[in-house]
Amino acid sequence: MDSRLAMQLNAWLALDPDPRTREELQRLAQPGHEHELAARFAGRLAFGTAGLRGEVGAGPSRMNQLVIRQTAAGLGQYLLQQLADAKSRGVVIGYDGRLDSARFAQETAMVLTALGINVRLTRRVCPTPLVAYGVKHFGAAAGVVVTASHNPPQYNGFKVYWGNGAQIIPPHDAGIAACIEYAAHQPVTLQSLLDAEQNGQLQWLDDDFFQSYRDAIWQSPLLQADAADKTIGIAYTAMHGVGAQMAKTLLADAGFQQLYSVAAQEQPDGHFPTVNFPNPEEPGAMDLVIAEARQHHALLACANDPDADRFAVAVRRGDDYQQLSGDQVGILLGHYLLHKAPAHQRLVGTTIVSSALLEQIALAAGGECYTTLTGFKWLANVGMKQQTAAQQFLFAYEEALGYIVGSLVWDKDGLSALLAFAQMTAELTAKGMTIWQQLEAIYRQHGMYLSRQVSIALKPDTADIGAWLRQNPPTSIAGMTVLSVADLKQGQHIFADGRVEPIPLPSSDVLIYHLENGGRVVVRPSGTEPKIKCYYQLVEQLVAQDELVAAELRGNARMDAFVQLHQASLPQ
Incomplete structure (x- = not known):
């Protein structure tokens, strides 16, 4: 093990409160596991507009007790910076039925209340939409759901809502991430749930909260x-x-x-x-x-x-x-x-x-x-x-x-x-x-709008597919004329007649080809691997004598051919 990795490991072990993840790292520190250990310390689990999501395990690149504490501390510090009334408005916290979710939710509450921020914590598992509802219902500063939604069992996550009841968007994601990075290098203070409850900072959300959502519905x-x-x-x-x-x-x-x-x-x-x-x-x-x-x-x-x-x-x-x-x-x-x-x-x-x-x-x-x-x-x-x-x-x-x-x-x-x-x-x-x-x-x-999503694996040595498509703009796809191309990375909607209009959407590496007769291809190149995602749309007209099943069969056959022709036109 190189000296830098050894320093990172020892620093993490000095802070990790969970015997299980400490033991896991100590096993990985044994000869023969250097690659896996290095992967655990290759970087922090990234916080973005979807919050955190990753496999549960030891180290900064996994979901675990220490990562949760540092994330909660960063979120709390950001709220205190941004909102003068963050402490009194507080944070609503819920969690799903995954193996570590209740523990991670309680850890979050202990960190936030130690910062002086009031917390409303569900006493039992809670559907994610109820936390979004609860943020608006209580006028909270933010909401947190410990959930990995529909991911496999080994995953968990930390989803954040802003005070408007919606998921965070820029600049809050970057602001919270910066505060998490700072918190990761500081001691994290905790307050027990019992103390928080006794001093009025923790309110348990029981049946009356679930009933309020039911009544609102x-x-x-x-x-x-x-x-x-x-x-x-x-x-x-x-x-x-x-x-x-x-x-x-x-x-x-x-x-x-x-x-x-x-x-x-x-x-x-x-x-x-x-x-x-x-x-x-x-x-x-x-x-x-x-x-x-x-x-x-x-x-x-x-x-x-x-x-x-x-x-x-x-x-x-x-x-x-x-x-x-x-x-x-x-x-x-x-x-x-x-x-x-x-x-x-x-x-x-x-x-x-x-x-x-x-x-x-x-x-x-x-x-x-x-x-x-x-x-x-x-x-x-x-x-x-x-x-x-x-x-x-x-x-x-x-x-x-x-x-x-x-x-x-x-x-x-x-x-x-x-x-x-x-x-x-x-x-x-x-x-x-x-x-x-x-x-x-x-x-x-x-018209019958048919849709299909296809992930296309390219060869490792295939050129940057997004750059290639921008350098070689097609005038037709699968025999259908390209009427316009919306390039979300450049923020431009380019029409076949030469007109260019700005696109009022955030920059994203996406190309949208609008074709004749309502056809459409959306291409999302991957910036990290030789793969693209394509979303196809065709419009099939139903004539008077058509039955739905027959129209579906005809439309699906057209879609099969459409997808095959488009894929064949891409660099291999």
Whole structure:
């Protein structure tokens, strides 16, 4: 072991309060583990707009007790610098059902209260959307959720909300990161939870807090149904997460009685024993809830991810079930809410990689649609900024199964999305319509927007793909004319006729090719490995004699060819 690494190791061991991670580092210090030990000290786990997320383990590049303490200290110092009333407004803290989440949440509370900052800490596991709700509900300075959402069992995270109830965006991410770096070189002071409770700095959030969210959902006009068939069957899974109790309660409050929960996945379990990857987007993750739906002949098979901020659904189609894409759910909910909301509440939002169909639906309904970079930190913060008294925020979504319904929670909320989708389905059923018939009606009016995401692995020696595309701009892709290119890195929208317009989005290494007939390709090169992500969109028109299934088959065949031709045009 070189002397520099030995100094880093000894300095860390002198501060690490956890016997388990100390022992882990001491094992790695033995001969034969030099590479792994060096990786643990190659840098700190980076703090960004999504907070922290990484594997649990020893050292500064992992999630552990010392990293949590230093992160909490940095956050606390930043709040004290930025907000004169940070101490009294305090921080709301919640946590999911992962193995270390409760301990990490309590450590955060002990650090913040030692800095004089009041803390409201949930006494039990808590869905992530409730913390975002709690920040606004209590007028807190910030919120923290200890969660790794739908990542594998070995991960955990530290997610931060600002006082507006939305995830942090620049410059707060860099400001907090700088304070964490400073805190990492200082002693971190703690206050016991008992002392904090006795001196009034710690308030436990119990049933009344969860009830307040339940009441707020119940009072939202957007989440009420008119003439509706509440006898529809709904199968549900929490995917070993924290959503089951609230999800079942909200559905029961709304009058749904035919509820069937997947018992094997209902209770929080950080080992996630029945799924390979606890993300409802992953193949196989919905198998148990679809089996539950099939057993009871339920209409819907619904899922939240483990921290209940995402929502997924499979819908009965003939004798089987088909999972809707995130874009399809977003389009259905957007259409439903735009036709339900008052005229002064029709501002909706989506992202650069999600379907452009929502914008067409909004325009037809007299609403407005804004587009942001990927991530709910942007969807929420831009939505707040763009809304006016005459055009209030209604709905936003991204294709990765995230949805905001109304402004009760300024982040994706899988619980309110679940209820909204159930209410929409119940209203359609009462009219004698299915979800598939509603999709077909939307497609007939606006065109069937088909989407696909593909990650393309390139050879290690392939040139910088982003630079290559900028140096060799295509005039057509898969036989379709390129009408314009939006280069988010350069901040320019370049049209085929030579016009150039500025793009009002933060800089990001993204190229968006707008093609004839509504086609689109979004290319996101990777700056660290020979790989790109491509998001494809085609618009298939339904003719009078078309059936939806036939149009889908035709559109998917076009999409297959589109993707293959585009990939073949890239440098190999």
